[in-house]
Amino acid sequence: MDRKNVSRIARKYNVYSGKLLGVLEDIQKEERYLSEETLKNVADVLDVPLTRVYSVATFYSFFNLVPVGKHIITVCMGTACHVKGAYRILEVLQDLLGVRPGETTKDGKFMPTTHDKKFTVSTARCFGACSMTPVVMIDGKIYGYVNAKNIPLILKEYGWGEKNEN
Amino acid sequence: MICNADEGDPGAYMNRNEMESDPHMVIEGMIIGAYAIGANEGYIYIRAEYPLAIERLDRAISDARAYGLLGNNILGTDFSFDIHIARGAGAFVCGEETALIASMEGNTGRPRKRPPFPSQKGLWGKPTNINNVETWCNVASIIKNGADWFTRIGTEKSKGTKVFSLVGKVKRTGLVEVPLGTPVKTIVYDIGGGATDNKKVKAVQTGGPSGGCIPDSLFDTQVDYEHLADAGSIMGSGGIVVMDEDTCMVDTAKYFLEFAVEESCGKCTPCREGTYQMHRILEKITEGKGTNEDIVLLEKLANIIKLTALCRLGQTAPNPVLTTLRYFKDEYLAHVEDKRCPARVCRSLINYYIDPAACRGCTICSRNCPVEAIDGKPGYIHIIDQNKCIKCGTCMEVCNFSAIVKLSGESIDTPFAPIPINKGR
Ligand SMILES: Cc1cc2nc3c(=O)[nH]c(=O)nc-3n(C[C@H](O)[C@H](O)[C@H](O)COP(=O)(O)O)c2cc1C
Ligand code: SF4
Ligand code: SF4
Ligand code: FES
Numbered sequence: 001m002d003r004k005n006v007s008r009i010a011r012k013y014n015v016y017s018g019k020l021l022g023v024l025e026d027i028q029k030e031e032r033y034l035s036e037e038t039l040k041n042v043a044d045v046l047d048v049p050l051t052r053v054y055s056v057a058t059f060y061s062f063f064n065l066v067p068v069g070k071h072i073i074t075v076c077m078g079t080a081c082h083v084k085g086a087y088r089i090l091e092v093l094q095d096l097l098g099v100r101p102g103e104t105t106k107d108g109k110f111m112p113t114t115h116d117k118k119f120t121v122s123t124a125r126c127f128g129a130c131s132m133t134p135v136v137m138i139d140g141k142i143y144g145y146v147n148a149k150n151i152p153l154i155l156k157e158y159g160w161g162e163k164n165e166n
Numbered sequence: 167m168i169c170n171a172d173e174g175d176p177g178a179y180m181n182r183n184e185m186e187s188d189p190h191m192v193i194e195g196m197i198i199g200a201y202a203i204g205a206n207e208g209y210i211y212i213r214a215e216y217p218l219a220i221e222r223l224d225r226a227i228s229d230a231r232a233y234g235l236l237g238n239n240i241l242g243t244d245f246s247f248d249i250h251i252a253r254g255a256g257a258f259v260c261g262e263e264t265a266l267i268a269s270m271e272g273n274t275g276r277p278r279k280r281p282p283f284p285s286q287k288g289l290w291g292k293p294t295n296i297n298n299v300e301t302w303c304n305v306a307s308i309i310k311n312g313a314d315w316f317t318r319i320g321t322e323k324s325k326g327t328k329v330f331s332l333v334g335k336v337k338r339t340g341l342v343e344v345p346l347g348t349p350v351k352t353i354v355y356d357i358g359g360g361a362t363d364n365k366k367v368k369a370v371q372t373g374g375p376s377g378g379c380i381p382d383s384l385f386d387t388q389v390d391y392e393h394l395a396d397a398g399s400i401m402g403s404g405g406i407v408v409m410d411e412d413t414c415m416v417d418t419a420k421y422f423l424e425f426a427v428e429e430s431c432g433k434c435t436p437c438r439e440g441t442y443q444m445h446r447i448l449e450k451i452t453e454g455k456g457t458n459e460d461i462v463l464l465e466k467l468a469n470i471i472k473l474t475a476l477c478r479l480g481q482t483a484p485n486p487v488l489t490t491l492r493y494f495k496d497e498y499l500a501h502v503e504d505k506r507c508p509a510r511v512c513r514s515l516i517n518y519y520i521d522p523a524a525c526r527g528c529t530i531c532s533r534n535c536p537v538e539a540i541d542g543k544p545g546y547i548h549i550i551d552q553n554k555c556i557k558c559g560t561c562m563e564v565c566n567f568s569a570i571v572k573l574s575g576e577s578i579d580t581p582f583a584p585i586p587i588n589k590g591r
Binding site: 015016017018019020021022024025046048052055056059060061062063076077078079080081082083084088091095124125126127128129130131132133140147148149 | 211250274339405407560
């Protein structure tokens with residue numbers, strides 16, 4: 001994101017507390033990941049050292065430093081989901097999408113993306129939907145009570161299994 | 167003044183509910199608190215995983231401003247107070263008050279030594295009062311009904327009610343509010359309806375990654391601060407995860423240690439390196455490669471980390487291990503000595519077999535096995551090649567005749583090659 005747009009976002013924050021994280025989150029909401037250029041511009045606009053911006057961006061699991069696929073599938077690995085077999089859900093997803101288990105991206109995070117750049121698989125710890133475990137979130141939408149049988153149906157809603165549109 | 171809405175315990179969501187269904191309750195509590203201590207600035211630090219709660223709080227704060235309940239000269243008095251939202255970004259340790267403050271100041275969220283406590287030196291070096299969402303929510307009703315009303319509920323030392331998030335292998339999951347001092351069994355059986363699928367409840371885990379497991383033999387334990395501590399666990403934020411006979415306690419301990427390894431901020435050595443080593447030992451045990459010495463070492467490490475870590479994340483991270491060792495030693499021993507996982511969870515220690523008496527030769531399993539480990543043809547009893555099987559469990563999920571069994575430490579007789587199903591059986 002260029003300087004001008006970073007400034008536009010930064011202006012929304014009239015108090016300094018929580019500003020850096022807030023700005024990074026807002027940018028990620030628009031661009032889906034934080035590029036090197038973005039981090040530099042954020043450091044510049046907010047007048048904080050680039051090292052600080054970088055350490056913050058890598059410390060918090062919420063930020064992606066590499067581009068992601070069109071749809072982000074996040075598997076909940078929270079305790080309530082774990083006891084209901086979240087690991088198996090992750091495995092089924094990896095299997096269906098053909099991404100390698102345990103594959104990590106350059107920033108060391110577990111976020112494999114499919115070859116057609118349609119899906120990125122990631123994990124999180126609890127969406128607060130623990131009464132309908134196991135839970136998967138796709139692009140912000142929560143799916144409860146998922147299992148090996150209904151996952152393919154859910155994926156189809158997002159164009160899984162179709163020929164590449166490009 | 168800060169409202170802690172980071173709700174990091176994975177498996178607990180009472181704060182989310184409070185903020186989404188009645189955001190004004192939080193705001194009202196904070197206004198009263200600010201008035202009492204003379205604060206002018208308030209923040210709600212909320213985790214990014216709760217977008218709806220953020221949206222509703224944002225709206226509620228604007229509405230409160232429009233009504234003159236927030237901002238300068240509230241209701242014409244000389245008291246001024248405003249609330250801002252600060253978002254977290256997925257780091258458990260940021261729920262710890264000093265880490266949370268560091269995060270709000272735009273730093274990586276790492277805790278620091280206390281004292282000085284935030285009430286002495288907090289956000290930007292200023293005295294800061296920090297409390298949980300639920301605490302703030304209680305304020306208005308206590309003021310309205312009087313302290314006597316609140317303290318009548320609960321026990322001698324733990325007053326009032328508490329909201330718990332009852333989840334896991336229990337029939338009725340959800341949020342429950344009960345007087346402190348209510349026994350575990352009332353919550354699990356009377357309210358939760360016991361385990362699903364006619365299974366037996368084995369334990370509950372309370373307090374999240376900092377807490378411990380309480381076995382069913384201690385379900386008379388009253389849920390309050392003192393009695394949970396006596397049982398080796400904690401109240402924490404109020405998560406109660408129910409575990410049944412299909413939950414492996416060693417695997418559970420491993421799960422929490424993995425969490426600790428990932429969430430350790432890395433500042434102090436006992437937590438950063440110690441939890442890593444504990445996790446490695448647990449991995450070894452669940453893979454069936456553990457020894458009795460490993461169990462001794464595990465316990466020793468746990469006690470050292472408890473005493474030497476800097477913040478409570480590290481100090482409490484060994485709790486899941488210590489409580490499972492205390493109450494479920496037999497499960498550890500089964501893994502180590504018999505190479506058996508009694509709950510049939512740990513993959514290295516289980517095997518899938520097809521029961522020749524139940525197989526109908528439908529071929530679904532062999533068509534779905536990702537590694538082609540199942541041999542057979544229509545009308546023939548199918549057989550799993552144990553050397554090829556990766557123990558994913560797909561076959562068991564797809565078989566419509568419950569012909570596939572999962573065993574640990576035992577096996578059943580199966581033919582060496584597919585044979586025709588005896589139609590007369
Ligand atoms: C590792 C760690 C994580 C914590 N996470 C939370 C949390 O998610 N929410 C919370 O309210 N308090 C959390 N706390 C406790 C806070 O430090 C603090 O004690 C609490 O916000 C005080 O609120 P209360 O007295 O109203 O309960 C955590 C503490 C530690 C050590
Ligand atoms: S105990 Fe763990 S989380 Fe706490 S300061 Fe030490 S390394 Fe960080
Ligand atoms: S799916 Fe079940 S019934 Fe069908 S062949 Fe496999 S084991 Fe036999
Ligand atoms: S543990 Fe998965 S939604 Fe809470």
